[in-house]
Amino acid sequence: MKQSPASTWVHQFLLLPATVFPVLLMLACWTSFTNPPPIDFFSFWTGAQLVLAGNAAQAYQSQMSGFGLLMPLAYPPPFLLLIAPFGLISFGSAFAVWSIATGGLYLAATGSPRRAALACPPAAANALVGQNGFLTTAILLIGLRQLTQHPWLVGAIFGLMVIKPQLAMLLPLALVAGGHWKALIGAAASASCLIALAFFVFGFGAYQGFADVLLRYSSLLQDGRWPWNELASSYALVRWSGAGHGVALSVHIGIASIAALIVWTAWRNDWACKVPVFAAATLLISPYLFTYDAVLLAAPLAWLTMRKPGWAMVVWCLALVPLLRNVGYPGPNAIPLAVIAALVAMILPDRDGATAGTASDPV
Template sequence: MHDDFVQSRSRLLHRAPRWLDAQRIRAYAAFVLLVNIGYFSLRIWLGAIDPVPNVSPPGWDFAVFWSASWLALHGPAVNAFDTALIEPIALPLQNMLPSAFVTPWTYPPTFLLVMLPAALLPFQVSCVAYLLAGTAFAFKACARILPPVRDLSWWLPVVAFPAIWVTVGAGQNSFLTFALMGLGLVCLERRPWLAGILFGLLAIKPQLGLMIPVALVFGRNWRAFISAALSVGVFCALSGFVLGFGTFARFAEALPAFSQFVVQYSDRWPRGILTVFGTARHFGVAVPTAYLLHAIMAALAASAVAWLWATRASFELRASALVLATLLVPTYLMPYDLLLLGLPILWLVRDGTRNGWIRGDAVAMVSAWLSPVVSYTPGGWAAGAYVPFIVFALLLVVMRRYVVQRAVSANTCACMVEAEEHSSTVSRL
């Protein structure tokens, strides 16, 4: 009887595939790390040392943040939303010439408040300080997820994750959003009020917080939900008092204009928009149909989150589903946003180490780990069109693991009941 259960479990869950053992993982990661360093060095050379027009040096997106900070410090904060004012400051820092692809500030006042001190330092110094602080915060989240290991080489796949280098190259806020999401989920069970505060701080990039209320409501995490709502309210109020509440009105005006700009160029966006909407537009689908296809994918992703959180799946699977749905729901996503993929990959590694693997898991996880390299491709080749399918495949991996683990658990309970009945019968005899 026990042997039957073990055999049924072995048919469902396996060891990690041989092509992904520890030694090979380190070798693959080392190779990808060299590619990352090579591309990063090339951007430094062509963007700063021997500049070529329209080749941006590392920190090209931080140039927008720094420029918005400078405008807010030297005049009304609403000036940050004026493209005519921000481009003359940002474009020289980006080594870019004026083009149809504008450089606007489209972030909410909450993020402008966070970035307000940036221009107190020279651009290069401020950029380095910002990235070091964000990287430390993100690695703190990784350390809370990964089990303690003595062999530091296990950190090699983390350091080699291409999204880290894409984020550093852009000077983006993805390290901050990664840490807020990761640490918020880590704290959820034991410190729900702190988790809610961390989730509330994601108001710096609201589109990445759309799935959090769904998860908290269906998971019945009411204290975290209340804490998150209060944190958002306090954060917005503080931003209004410091920057002026007129910044919220300007932000509301800037959003439709930027959305229209994205739609206008969505069929020829450099390297693609990494969403179902962007994929559909890349292949020539009309805008209304592209929105419909995206809405279907978003509904599927949200349903997966609701199901896994309502049925109290294991923490690793619930957290992974939430992050993956966060990447599938917005219509606009860039390669640096894929840093969030590191969270479900880490949690699935932990879950697989504990519960075993299913065939196909490793392929989906490695594909997701490699997917940010779309940022290295030529601008005319929209390799990002395939990224949403990789993210959705990883979500399917999470759901399949839950179904299999529930089946294994049910078999375990059935075997235990049958064994107890058998033992009782024998004792009576």
């Protein structure tokens, strides 16, 4: 697809952040060796060590560390199967291997233009703390891009999202709308096998611990345990404005319902942009969402860079806002606004009158 002058300009503009963000990852890896910080990956690494010591259930309890009290792991027991090997090596080595491996999968999954994937602001947020946003984005995008060619294999890949089910809630809807029954059955079988394997390896205690953590985190979310501009959901955005739990949840459900309807329409009618539409809408479903989860914005950002560069800049700037918290920014987390802008941009016809159903999709 031939780029317009505006698209070329945006593509060149993204060169700077596309260069800076990987440098931040290298600095984070270096810091993990020289002066390990209290980042999210430390909980993963500690959980891995507990698994290797035969105490998997303790990963779902608060742990004392050199950084103080660590929050319990917030991921289902199948996630412990994934992170267990990292407990065999030092924290610095584990962080570097995890970041490089998941970051490589992320770049392989995002496709062209990869500059948009490297420049996606939430990718920097994920890289700095060693979270799993690269991995979950890779799982979803690899599966969605290979859906028609290898439906059973894609289903098995989708089953891996059992490690973070809040980002997979729209997946059955999209697969049913598109008539991808083999992938749906494969995903259900894969997820069931992983759940059963984790139960066999870790026992009932791990699942009981995870159930307790779900209740605890739900209470912490409602009570405002995290600063509202640290969370990246529309629920958190409304709470930041001063509204109470009931109002915020009602607004969130309304926005999530519209997002689900857009995904159903896109996949039912086989829109060319159905993959980036799915990626964006997914970020409007769960009230419990952080900036690092929004790595999925790489898909709509890439699509908009090629098709609607003006909108791409709007989405990029809004997605950059949460990173300013590191320099004292007290305002709201703009990720929900970036996601909504991306969805609106993909739905609206372009200047040539092409609609969402006819535009070429590079993702």
